Structure formats: structure tokens, C-alpha cells
Amino acid sequence: MERADTGPGRQSHGGAVTRRVAVYGGSFDPPHIGHVLSVAWTLSAADVDEVWVIPTWKHAFDKEHGASFEERMAMCELAFAPFRRVEVSDVERRLGGTSRTLATLEKLEAEHPDAAFRLLIGADVLASTDRWHRWEEVVKIAPPLVIGRQGYPVPEGCPISIPNVNSTDIRRGLHYAGDVSGVVPRTVIDHIRAHHLYLDEK
Numbered sequence: 438m439e440r441a442d443t444g445p446g447r448q449s450h451g452g453a454v455t456r457r458v459a460v461y462g463g464s465f466d467p468p469h470i471g472h473v474l475s476v477a478w479t480l481s482a483a484d485v486d487e488v489w490v491i492p493t494w495k496h497a498f499d500k501e502h503g504a505s506f507e508e509r510m511a512m513c514e515l516a517f518a519p520f521r522r523v524e525v526s527d528v529e530r531r532l533g534g535t536s537r538t539l540a541t542l543e544k545l546e547a548e549h550p551d552a553a554f555r556l557l558i559g560a561d562v563l564a565s566t567d568r569w570h571r572w573e574e575v576v577k578i579a580p581p582l583v584i585g586r587q588g589y590p591v592p593e594g595c596p597i598s599i600p601n602v603n604s605t606d607i608r609r610g611l612h613y614a615g616d617v618s619g620v621v622p623r624t625v626i627d628h629i630r631a632h633h634l635y636l637d638e639k
Contacts, residue, residue, distance in 0.1 A: 454553045457484060459582055460545065461557040462491040462529075462538060464604065465509050466502050467629060468516035469621050471559075471602040475584050478597065479557055480522055483582055487522045488557065489545070493536040494529035497570065503608045504634050506530055515624040537570045542578045554579035559599065560589040611635040 459479050465472065476488050492509045496502070502509065510525060517523040528544055529536050542554060556579040563583065566572045585591045585598035602620050610617050612635050617626060629635060 453551065455551045456486045456553075457555070458545075458549075458552045459483065459485040459488045459555045459557040460491060460542065460579055461488055462493060462536075462541065464496060464500065464502060465490070465492050465513050465516075466504055466604050467509070467512050467607065467621060467625055467634075469602045469604060469607055469625075470619070471599045473516055473622060474599050475557065475559070476517060476520060476523060478584060478595070478599075479582065480520060482595075483555070485555060485582070487524065488517075488520070490517055490523060490525045491528060491541060492525070494533065495535045497535050497537060503637075508628075508632065508634060512625045512628055515628055516622045518624070539571050539575050539578075542575060546578060555582040556580070557582045557584065559584055559586040560592050561586040561601075563589075563592075608635045612637070 461472075461476065461479075463472070472490075476490070479485060479488055490513050492506060492513060493502075494506060504512070506527075510527060513525045517525065526545075528541055528548075532540055532544055538556070542556070545552070545554065556575065558581055560583055563581075569575065583592035583595060585595050587598045587601040589598070591598060607617050607621060609615075611629060621629075
């Protein structure tokens with residue numbers, strides 16, 4: 438059924454918008470409970486139909502990934518498996534090169550002219566948007582949907598704050614055989630151990 442009200446975000450190629458999609462990008466290295474809670478809130482409280490989880494191919498700020506793209510894709514599939522309306526996308530692998538949110542959104546817009554996009558980000562990201570490539574264009578395609586993050590001001594429209602779980606600390610804990618249960622989905626922990634991931638983390 439077509440929606441008469443397309444909401445924020447521009448309508449691609451003049452086509453009718455039939456679904457609203459929150460785009461959730463990140464390294465997901467590994468995906469943790471903060472990511473899962475963010476998606477749960479978005480699906481239950483935000484005006485979207487789906488969430489598309491998009492692992493980065495090559496981080497724009499030169500951060501090194503601890504696990505390969507394929508492994509991070511696999512871990513995302515496991516982490517978000519409980520949600521029916523979540524898709525894990527390999528769009529940044531198909532684009533190649535340095536991951537730029539604008540390029541990713543333009544690719545998604547071209548491939549899915551029926552979708553109106555929102556960019557799901559944590560409140561901690563807001564302070565660094567001046568470093569993003571053509572942030573003003575990103576906002577035009579996918580107006581930000583900001584979720585609260587512990588330790589940061591609570592954004593308008595999201596009265597909750599997601600725990601400030603840190604992937605770097607998780608990888609370090611895994612390297613030293615620490616207990617990360619409760620902050621990483623159980624299925625992801627099982628995958629990490631079965632494939633001996635993050636053993637070289639320092």
C-alpha cells in the first residue's frame with residue numbers, strides 16, 4: 438500500500454514512497470548490545486518500517502577493522518536475527534573504496550526508489566558531523582534519527598539513552614579472554630570464539 442505522507446527525507450527519482458527505512462551504518466566490530474538496543478528502539482518507537490544495517494568497508498577516519506568485512510557481516514546477521522524487519526546490507530562492499538555515508542545513501546536511493554531514508558546515529562556522533570563528507574547533503578537524503586547515548590545530552594524525540602558500550606574495549610577483552618557476556622550477543626560471542634577472531638587485538 439502506498440503512503441500518502443512520505444515524512445522527512447527526499448523522495449527518490451519521483452517514485453512513490455512505500456516504505457520508510459532507517460539506515461544504520463558502522464564498523465560493527467563486533468556488533469554489541471548497544472547496537473541491538475538501538476535497533477530495538479528504532480523499530481518499536483520510531484516512524485520507520487525497516488532498519489538496514491550497513492557495515493563499513495573502509496572506515497573514512499582510517500580506523501583499522503579487527504575483523505574482515507565478511508566476518509562483520511556474519512556477526513551482524515547473528516546479532517540482528519531476532520528482528521524480522523532488519524536487513525544486513527553489503528552495499529559498501531559493492532561500492533568499494535573509502536566508506537562515505539553520502540555515497541552509500543546515493544547508491545541506496547538509486548537502487549530503492551520506493552524508499553524514504555532516515556540515518557540512525559547515536560547522540561555521540563553529533564559533535565563530529567563537521568568531519569563527515571558533505572554532511573548537509575547526507576541530511577537532505579536521510580534526515581538524522583538520533584538515539585540517546587549514555588553520557589551525552591538526550592536528543593529530542595528519544596527520551597532514552599543507550600549504554601555507552603565500546604567496541605575497542607570489547608575487542609581488548611576478547612583478546613585477553615575476558616568475559617564479554619551481557620554486552621555482546623551470545624550468538625556473536627560463539628561465532629567469535631569458533632573463528633578465533635580478535636586474537637591479535639592490542
